[in-house]
Amino acid sequence: MSVYGLTYKGIDQVKGPLVIMRGVPGAAYEEVVRIYSEDGREWFGQVLEAGRDKVVIQVLGDTEGLDSNAMVKFTGSTLKIPVSDEMLGRVFNGAGEPIDGGPKIRADDFRDINGAPINPAKRDYPDEFIETGISAIDGMLSLIRGQKLPIFSESGLPHNEVAAQVARQAVVPGKAERFSIVFAAVGLKYDDVLFFRRQFEEFGALSRSVLFLNLANDPVIERITTPRVALTAAEYLAFDLGMDVLVIITDMTNYCEALRELSSAREEVPSRKGYPGYMYSDLASIYERAGRIIGRPGSITFMPILTMPGGDLTHPIPDLTGYITEGQIFLDLDLHNRGIYPPINVLPSLSRLMKDGIGPGKTREDHKEVSDQLYAAYSQGTKARELVQIVGEAGLSPREKLYLEFARRFEREFVAQGFRERRSIEETLDIAWDILSILPEAELTRISEKTLNKFHPKRRVAAKAEGE
Amino acid sequence: MSELVYKGKGVIVHIKGPVVEAEGMRGAKIREVVYVGEERLIGEIVRIEGDKAVIQVYEPTGGVKAGEPVERTGEPLSAELGPGLLGQVLDGLGRPLEIIAEKAGGPFITRGIKAPTLPRDRKWQWTPEVKPGDDVIAGDVLGTVPEGSIVHKVMLPPTVEKARVVEVLPEGDYTIEDPVVVVEHIGGKEEIKMYHKWPVRTPRPFREKLAPVELLVTGQRVIDTFFPIVKGGTSAVPGGFGTGKTVTLHQISKWADADVVVYVGCGERGNEMTDLLHTFPKLVDPKSGRPLLERSVLIANTSNMPVPAREASIFMGITYAEYYRDMGLHVVLTADSTSRWAEALRELSSRLEEIPSERGYPAYLPDYIASFYERAGRIKVQGRREELGSVAVIGAVSPSGGDLNEPVTQHTMRFVGAFWALDKDLAFKRHFPSINWLRSFSKYVGGLRDWWIDNTGHDMMAYRDKAMALLQRASSLEEVARVVGEAALSDENRLVLLSAELIKEGFLVQNAFHEVDTYCSPKKQALLLKTLLEFYDRARPMIDAGVPISRIAEMKSLGLLRRLKFVPEEEFENAVREAVSQLEAEISSLLAEVR
């Protein structure tokens, strides 16, 4: 027996966001319910435990004012949102309802906000380079169409600027069409939302954007649905309508905090730092929705932003994220304090999909080797810099001094660039060669003889001289 | 195994995530597979209390209601074993992902899909090896069929102890459902097909376990030379995210000199499975000359697929591995990641409200980990053949926060023969594989000296000791240099650092994505390490003669030595000779200069 469409009166107990009822044997697990109080207020909830004897409902929103006289209506369906191309250019709340004063969406379809896992055998392997115009990203952490690549940041760092710059500049070389943008704010301050909105407006992307906003003062529990609703919209745009979608969700830390709060209300056994043991799988059910699918033209490229509590990379939020996403872009407080924008520290950063998206025919044949060499050399340079703190610059060997200089120029010339500056991948790689050429050739062990001959500035000069 | 059909049905009384309680289940067995709800979702009984059963459901339970039926099957969770496994991509329950996609009618996985592992309509070319009247025992070969890159032996299943052959189908093409042999035993007549089912949580029997002695060549220098694994051995790869666990496992499943590879993607990324699916059909197995996919079974239960199936996927995989082992083959199973598997166990345990032990894991975690690694080994197969088979198990471990002091890493460490500790600092500077040479171990080193001498003509384990000593010395010098600066060290000590650096760059660092470097044969490994080690001995007299270290470090031939690893096998010996003679020339001119 189903209780679909039936309305019950008789809440047994309200415990934080949880409502417990008895004698509703036909409630379905994860079914959506609507709750109405006598004074006409309405809540939205979902069945968390469906039992013959006991039903537990998780309520979205503040449960204050809920009492045993409320009416509970079972809808017979899981949480779904309407989707259609009319979403473009519109603004919604974290439950997928329009909040821009415009009309309701005429639905092409209703989609479960949890989506369904993409069959791994039906994924298409992402291997197309996206040029973001940012050297540190393009050169050493290449973003690939269909990749999930988060920004690991700290409060006070310009992660919004970096994400906005990517959104403004990203193109797949050779493809005319620009990315559509699905933007979701999770527990964000209005200022931050305004920043993104102005940016999208400024570069003319509003009409190809969909915004989902859960602000700092909006219900905490809706932070759980916001990313899912946004990705449901993105999936429709990408895999039904064939668009290339860039999804930006910020701040995933607020999402995780909401998840922790919910878990503790459910009295679950916590794992590390109070976060639930299933947070890995929960986050995976969000992040894994990025990608490409065989036989479908569109894609979801996903750039979530999270702020690392205390700047700690081993904190469960960045840790579990890094275990799921295809790399990370790490923003560094120290670089920021030294006035470097974008303050990307490439060493703890990574793009796992870079290997198949760059090289001859895609970017340039020297790309991979140059990138490897930059990593190796910059890490030597930072080591030398640490040493300076201890023994002073005079205590360095000539080789260490060279690497120190390399690191300085790398940060100032390669990493640093303007918020509005767009560098082509050729420009990026040429800057890299320029800096690498201060090192003796014997140090360039990650670069083959062939590539040195063709691209090393000194050899190019020599070859030219010979030719003349 | 007989097909039991249970008419009795239970009724769901409670649903909480993947854990469902049902009544009317009297007589059900623990670990019995059941179909849950109207959509017949696959589940397994994990606890029985009188009439009530607690069921772990392997598919999402959204929409399921109390009052819906639970059907019993009478069978434990089993793997289908027979020809047709190789080349397959399966989910954690052994369902082919292609068939799931077909039945789901799209790229997203839907619920309640039933799909047998082995194709029923495909025909196999059967050659009998027995005739009516023959007496056979469990494990005896009844016939063979070619499958992918191997000869698949159809054996008398372990469940039939001994029997007499009464009928045999003649050579020809048959499906796995055709009874190729009929035997007679105490229980009566039994049709034997090319496949049978085996409960995944029960290790398959063998005659005897033997000590593993033969190197499992992976072509990865730091592994084969420094922390080797053997055929039938075990190894764990712990490391934080981005340290190279997956690439290591991918490399091993590509290059290991095994007959069959089972790759279990357990709770990890979808695109990593796609990566394998894209590369395996293109890569050629050097042993058979056929596409790598034909020697592989891939299991993909990615992080966004149902958590309970992660738990099943590892057992499914090891059962496939044992089955091919029983044919007298060398099998490698790689599991990425065993931590996700342990976490699935933790989640179930917490939902069952068991008392948690360390970090929320149940107290039986160590037994559980052991029950997996203990299924590795080199064995004498069942039946009346003198054949050996092996299963090597290599598991990635994903410690939270990269901290190796967590329960899964710690318990795993106790059960494995080799331990490749990945190092974040090495990974940050793109020193890959980031296997830390001071924190890793292999218990197999001692037994492999002869193998290296027999197979390469080099006493590689002696080179290894020498290289280790050099690396260790360098590591303590680096400690000092970190305080006083490298410039303050004596030239002699700085030569040690330079020579160690050469071993690191020229030998330990190996680029998985470099055409040549991705695989290095044992012969090349031996000659390369020997050559690089000799640098120190050759350069030493220069220090005594007063050549400044900065001049030594600038030698062009050093660059040649560092890049020797990129030289293809065919040209390698020549390249070594050339590099060494150039080195000698440079050394004599430097010596001449100071004189």
Ligand SMILES: Nc1ncnc2c1ncn2[C@@H]1O[C@H](COP(=O)(O)OP(=O)(O)O)[C@@H](O)[C@H]1O
């Ligand atoms: N042997 C290797 N050669 C080259 N690059 C490697 C190697 N091992 C790891 N990497 C690099 O490190 C990245 C992360 O490796 P991966 O195996 O995915 O890490 P983990 O599984 O530990 O998170 C890869 O995407 C690749 O760029």
Ligand SMILES: [Mg+2]
């Ligand atoms: Mg991995």
